[in-house]
Amino acid sequence: MNNDLEQVLRDSYSELLAEVRASTDTRRALAALYARAAQADTAAPSPQATLQGVDVPPTPTPTPSRRRRRVPGGSRRRLLAAAAIAAVLTAAVAAPLLLHGPAPVRSQGVLASAQPAAVKVLTNAAAVAAREPEPAFGPGQYWYVRERGVKLGTNFDQAGSPKSFFYRVPYQNESWWARDGSLRTRETSGRPQFLSPTERAAWIAAGRPKLSVPNSMTWTEDPGTSDRSDGWLPMTYEQIIQLPTDPARLVDALAERLRARQVNGPCPQTATMPQRPTPQLNDCPPRPVTTQDQFGAIGFLLNQYPLPAELRAALYQVLTRLDGIGLIGEDTDLAGRHGVSVAIVEPDQGQPVRERTELILDPATGRLLGRRSVLIGKVPGWRLAAGTVVDETVYLEASVVDSRTARP
Amino acid sequence: MRADSAVAAWRSHGGGDFEEFFDAEYPRVVAYCLAFGLARPAAEDIAQEAFLTVLRRWETITNLPAYLRKVAFHLAIRRRYEIPHDDLATSQAVARPDTPSPLEERHVVLEALRQLPSQQQAVFALFFDDQPIPDIAEALDMPAATVRSHLRHARRRLGVWWRRHGDGSHAPEGGTR
Numbered sequence: 097m098n099n100d101l102e103q104v105l106r107d108s109y110s111e112l113l114a115e116v117r118a119s120t121d122t123r124r125a126l127a128a129l130y131a132r133a134a135q136a137d138t139a140a141p142s143p144q145a146t147l148q149g150v151d152v153p154p155t156p157t158p159t160p161s162r163r164r165r166r167v168p169g170g171s172r173r174r175l176l177a178a179a180a181i182a183a184v185l186t187a188a189v190a191a192p193l194l195l196h197g198p199a200p201v202r203s204q205g206v207l208a209s210a211q212p213a214a215v216k217v218l219t220n221a222a223a224v225a226a227r228e229p230e231p232a233f234g235p236g237q238y239w240y241v242r243e244r245g246v247k248l249g250t251n252f253d254q255a256g257s258p259k260s261f262f263y264r265v266p267y268q269n270e271s272w273w274a275r276d277g278s279l280r281t282r283e284t285s286g287r288p289q290f291l292s293p294t295e296r297a298a299w300i301a302a303g304r305p306k307l308s309v310p311n312s313m314t315w316t317e318d319p320g321t322s323d324r325s326d327g328w329l330p331m332t333y334e335q336i337i338q339l340p341t342d343p344a345r346l347v348d349a350l351a352e353r354l355r356a357r358q359v360n361g362p363c364p365q366t367a368t369m370p371q372r373p374t375p376q377l378n379d380c381p382p383r384p385v386t387t388q389d390q391f392g393a394i395g396f397l398l399n400q401y402p403l404p405a406e407l408r409a410a411l412y413q414v415l416t417r418l419d420g421i422g423l424i425g426e427d428t429d430l431a432g433r434h435g436v437s438v439a440i441v442e443p444d445q446g447q448p449v450r451e452r453t454e455l456i457l458d459p460a461t462g463r464l465l466g467r468r469s470v471l472i473g474k475v476p477g478w479r480l481a482a483g484t485v486v487d488e489t490v491y492l493e494a495s496v497v498d499s500r501t502a503r504p
Numbered sequence: 505m506r507a508d509s510a511v512a513a514w515r516s517h518g519g520g521d522f523e524e525f526f527d528a529e530y531p532r533v534v535a536y537c538l539a540f541g542l543a544r545p546a547a548e549d550i551a552q553e554a555f556l557t558v559l560r561r562w563e564t565i566t567n568l569p570a571y572l573r574k575v576a577f578h579l580a581i582r583r584r585y586e587i588p589h590d591d592l593a594t595s596q597a598v599a600r601p602d603t604p605s606p607l608e609e610r611h612v613v614l615e616a617l618r619q620l621p622s623q624q625q626a627v628f629a630l631f632f633d634d635q636p637i638p639d640i641a642e643a644l645d646m647p648a649a650t651v652r653s654h655l656r657h658a659r660r661r662l663g664v665w666w667r668r669h670g671d672g673s674h675a676p677e678g679g680t681r
Binding site for chain 1: 523539554607622629
């Protein structure tokens, strides 16, 4: 989807909201709300379930005839919905990975005090990367990337309820990216595996909803329309080689691109109460670029694009300048390759789910081996320990091919 | 908290806060429920239920917009599943797959969101509702990285849908069709 279509849809949503506003009598709706509150006063509310700390009002009891008719259709729709949700949670794969069975749990700590060690590792990686040969990526050729990983899946519509369950799905992503920015992507998901017998029992209790995997999906994006990583990263090879290789200027260039993107994004809300009137998008101040934004962007650049050696080295040097980068230490990726991992933690802003993002790199070559997202706290209502790996990917191949269906 | 004490708590706050909050947010939550394919009456009903839940916990909620949308999301999902199968053909509560409703014909975003799985629908509706990523993550009980991933996948899916099925009536200049 290009920015024009996104703007069309955003405008359409604004028109929908304007229509709802124009046709809504909020005074009357508020009066109706008070009436319902008063009605609840005479029959005290008894929340039927608690979803992630949310008391869900009880569902009106269906009439017997409605209940009878509801069963087959209702369960069918639940299956379809669960399948759709599972499809969202999963990308694809066919071959087994090292990661199977119970959810892997990693250390929860981030070695904030080890930052100098992280800087040392990244600086060494930069030095090695600067000596690596540059890929010969000519017109008519494609940059092929293959990654494989395992994601955590759940039925989000039941999150936190007794009917929620967790499983892992292996996946494989392949992409063919041309100098002009056109892109072909193929995602394949493998067979899901429940984290434990408890999760399987929860799935059975939920009515054995279909998980919609294994599956496979292929799509293409035309030149200039690829929105990899939400659209702000380089879309063509020209734009890549125009990025500065001086770390100080590269920091500014990346921050500027992120900031430029934020202008088109949603307005941040700084207070718990909404502002009135709702600010127009053009009036939104850019959201401050966070170190997590930069960390994610650099990781994506390093693993998805054919970078000149100097630029790759500069990106590692930029990582050393990010606050909160910590060294996890020696690590082994899903493919069994040994490396060193550095990480950054999502700041605590009261959100129920916080993650630590890790990049695993090979100190001998300066190549990025993989990425991992880890829960850093217990999530209320989830049967997942702190340290559970949410998503883990290894980058297995990255090289030039001559067509967008060819593999090395 | 019983509703009477919630109302009392609200009144002890001067009353204006909740009224102002309701006035600003009610249409947005209705629109959000419409984006889930619910008909107007069902959307208003769910918005009312969600506000009622917020009212009961008015004093303890720190992020009211996110919490409100979290409740509305769970209620909307539940409502979609509860429509009797036999009633689907005649019900206006859920948009039917092949027949755009008059509302969808007026607002292409509803037809577009209908092409997405539930989670992507929810994420994109909140995105268009100008909710920041951390609030979307909170409202949908998912990591911020997952929200961004859903956005990315939804964009790709919508791009494909637009190229294959867009009728041109809403085609943006320089579009990809």
